[in-house]
Amino acid sequence: AVARERHFGRAASSCFVSQPTLSVAVRKLEEELDVTLFERRKSEVTVTAIGKRIIEQAQRILEESDLLKQIASEGIDQLADPIKLGALTTIGQYLLPKLILTTHRSQSRLRIIPEENSKLVLQNRLKKGELDVVIVSEPFSEPGIETTPLYEEPFLLVLPIGHPWSNRKHIPFSELRLESLLMLSRNHCLRDQIMSFFPTLRTKNESPSLETIRHMVASNLGISIFPKYAINTGSYADNLLTSCELIEPSPSRRVLLAWRKSFTRPGAISELASLVKQSVSEKLKDSEPNKIPVIGA
Structure with a gap:
C-alpha cells in the first residue's frame, strides 16, 4: 500500500489503520530485513531499489498464497475436477x-x-x-483397492425372431446344452463368467465383440x-431379435465400482455411484420382466 500510494497517510487510510501503526510496522520490517525499503520525504515516499525487489517478491508470495487457498478450496469441493x-x-x-445423459439431466x-x-x-491403470x-x-x-457393488445383471439368451424358442419366457440349461452358441473369444472375462455357469x-x-455377435444372431446364424x-x-432393437430368461441355473454378474483406498475424493465416488444406479434404474424401469436389481438403491 505504501509503495502504491507513495504516502504513509493515504496508505494507512486504504488499509484502515492509523498512520503511526503503519509507520511502526514498516520500520519494524526494515529492521528485521536490515534494509531500507522507502526513502522518506515530507511530501512523498520513494521506494528504494532493494525495496522494489522485495515488494515484487512479496507480491508474488501473496499471489501464490491466494493460489494455495484456491487449490485447498477445490479439495474441499470434491466435484470441482x-x-x-x-x-x-x-x-x-x-x-x-x-x-452421461443422467449426469446432465x-x-x-x-x-x-x-x-x-x-x-x-483397467486394473493396471487404476x-x-x-x-x-x-x-x-x-x-x-486387489491390495489397496476399495470396491462397492452397484447392481446385479442377469445374463439372457438372445435369439433371432422366428427361432423355435423365440416365444418362450424361460429356457433351462438342460435344453441349452444341446445347442452351439455364438460366444466371445477366450480373452474376455464375460465369456469366462458365462462358462462358469455353463x-x-x-x-x-467366437468373436471379440458383442456387437458382431448381435449382427450374427440377427442374421439367423445362431443364438x-x-x-x-x-x-x-443398437439398430435391431425388437425388430429382429428377442430374448428370454435362462434358468436352472440363472446366470448373472455383479457390477462393482473400484478405486484406490488412497483416493482423496470420496464425495466424487459417492456421486458417481449414485448416478450409475440412477442410470441403470432409468434405463430398465420399463424392462419387465428381467429388471436389474440395483444394489443399495
Missing part, C-alpha cells in the same frame, strides 16, 4: 451413454472422462493412478448369451 472413469468394454459400451456437477478397456488394463475409478464385474480383488456349453464362431444391459440396444 473431472473424474477419470474406466469401464469394462462389455459394460461401458451400454452404460456410459446413459450415465440431474444437473450434477460431476464431469466424467470415460475410457473402455479390458479388466487387466493401480498406477492413471484412472481414478473403474466399473468392473466380480471377481475384482462349463459344458458348446460354442461356435448367444448377453448381459441384460446390452439387450434392446
